[in-house]
Amino acid sequence: MRVGPVVAREPDTATAVWTPVCENSRRATPSTPRLCPDPTLARPPHLATAAAHRPPKMNPYNHDTTGLSGEVQPSYSAAVETPFLADELRTSGSGSPKAAADEEEAYELAEYGYGKNYVKVLKVRRDGLRHSIREYEVNTHLQLDSREDFLQGVNKHIIATDTQKNTVYVLAKKYGIKSPEAFSLLLCSHFLYTYPQVTEVSVHIEEYPWTRIMRDGQEHNHAFVMSPVAFRSCTVSQLRNEAPRIRGELHGLRVLKTTQSAFRDFVQDEFRTLPDVNDRIFSTVVTASWLYNTGSVDFDKVWHTVKECILDKFAGEPKEGIFSPSVQNTLYLAAKMVLDQVDEIERVEMQMPNKHYNSLDLSKFQSTIKGGSENHEVYQPTDKPAGIIHAQLERSSKTLASRPRQVFRRRAKL
Numbered sequence: 001m002r003v004g005p006v007v008a009r010e011p012d013t014a015t016a017v018w019t020p021v022c023e024n025s026r027r028a029t030p031s032t033p034r035l036c037p038d039p040t041l042a043r044p045p046h047l048a049t050a051a052a053h054r055p056p057k058m059n060p061y062n063h064d065t066t067g068l069s070g071e072v073q074p075s076y077s078a079a080v081e082t083p084f085l086a087d088e089l090r091t092s093g094s095g096s097p098k099a100a101a102d103e104e105e106a107y108e109l110a111e112y113g114y115g116k117n118y119v120k121v122l123k124v125r126r127d128g129l130r131h132s133i134r135e136y137e138v139n140t141h142l143q144l145d146s147r148e149d150f151l152q153g154v155n156k157h158i159i160a161t162d163t164q165k166n167t168v169y170v171l172a173k174k175y176g177i178k179s180p181e182a183f184s185l186l187l188c189s190h191f192l193y194t195y196p197q198v199t200e201v202s203v204h205i206e207e208y209p210w211t212r213i214m215r216d217g218q219e220h221n222h223a224f225v226m227s228p229v230a231f232r233s234c235t236v237s238q239l240r241n242e243a244p245r246i247r248g249e250l251h252g253l254r255v256l257k258t259t260q261s262a263f264r265d266f267v268q269d270e271f272r273t274l275p276d277v278n279d280r281i282f283s284t285v286v287t288a289s290w291l292y293n294t295g296s297v298d299f300d301k302v303w304h305t306v307k308e309c310i311l312d313k314f315a316g317e318p319k320e321g322i323f324s325p326s327v328q329n330t331l332y333l334a335a336k337m338v339l340d341q342v343d344e345i346e347r348v349e350m351q352m353p354n355k356h357y358n359s360l361d362l363s364k365f366q367s368t369i370k371g372g373s374e375n376h377e378v379y380q381p382t383d384k385p386a387g388i389i390h391a392q393l394e395r396s397s398k399t400l401a402s403r404p405r406q407v408f409r410r411r412a413k414l
């Protein structure tokens with residue numbers, strides 16, 4: 001069923017609403033490939049993400065609204081009353097019918113798109129003497145309905161990547177940057193509203209982790225230091241006439257504890273050499289990402305909450321800590337705490353590579369070392385190979401039934 005037409009208007013922070021989610025697009029959403037150690041190696045991260053959730057054959061004209069709908073008020077602009085694609089913009093993917101038929105028989109442009117990557121922007125907010133900063137690298141990615149640019153060298157529908165770069169700076173100046181997620185929503189909304197030939201926008205933003213310098217116990221007014229505990233990013237993508245898909249991300253959270261970790265009673269067979277260990281060093285570099293079920297949320301607060309949940313389930317309280325029987329269990333407890341604490345998160349995914357700190361047998365050096373033959377002080381850090389533990393945790397449909405109607409994209413995959 002086709003809905004609309006929807007009136008096109010300038011993104012407006014006060015009256016923005018999200019359009020209903022289409023059932024067909026949710027059905028077509030395949031699950032995200034598992035996180036790999038460096039998912040950015042193959043191509044820019046937001047490209048990987050956009051491809052991961054894109055239906056195999058996108059049909060922007062199919063507006064089935066039988067799915068869940070949610071009219072929610074995003075914290076920032078994110079106006080998505082986007083105009084439907086004009087008829088004259090629709091192409092079969094080729095200029096002449098003959099060429100189109102030939103090309104389509106032999107080959108299919110299975111995936112395509114383009115964008116500007118690594119647009120660096122620093123936003124300074126000056127409240128009198130007290131200044132605040134946020135620095136980002138912004139990646140924009142567009143998919144156009146027309147494929148004439150690829151197939152025929154016709155550029156008339158292309159919004160140049162240079163224009164996309166300028167847009168980042170102009171919108172940053174005009175609307176400010178409240179958070180990476182809010183700014184991504186604004187960019188999605190802008191590209192969809194402004195250019196009717198755009199069928200999908202994906203924005204990936206990496207934040208530079210500046211923190212305010214402290215001097216004599218006081219926050220400095222205008223000086224900052226980069227001493228990151230973890231890195232923050234987000235990926236927001238939006239199909240025309242659908243609600244945006246907002247994913248918060250945390251990576252590089254490196255942690256280590258010297259006790260309260262064991263690993264025992266696992267499969268015993270002829271391939272096993274690893275002994276049961278009751279007390280070991282546990283270290284990992286946490287990656288987490290989560291899917292929001294709404295845009296009405298304090299994105300900054302949520303990011304810090306997720307970080308605290310991970311630290312809480314890894315470290316526990318200061319004196320005794322918290323016992324970990326395995327990386328698997330610690331990961332699960334952290335993910336569960338995230339869903340317990342943040343209603344606006346629908347699904348959370350975590351990855352914890354086990355950074356091994358191997359015990360060393362120094363008994364051969366007993367005469368030199370002098371003292372006991374036991375060694376609980378000197379370890380050998382070993383980065384590779386690394387066991388990688390990962391999981392996604394999502395709310396079950398039972399929980400969803402009792403939650404508010406603002407929930408949408410129930411089954412959307414990260």
Ligand SMILES: O=c1[nH]c(=O)c2[nH]c(=O)[nH]c2[nH]1
Nearest residue numbers: 263274325326327328354387
């Ligand atoms: O917490 C762990 N989980 C495993 O699956 C595993 N495998 C391994 O060799 N060491 C560990 N540790």
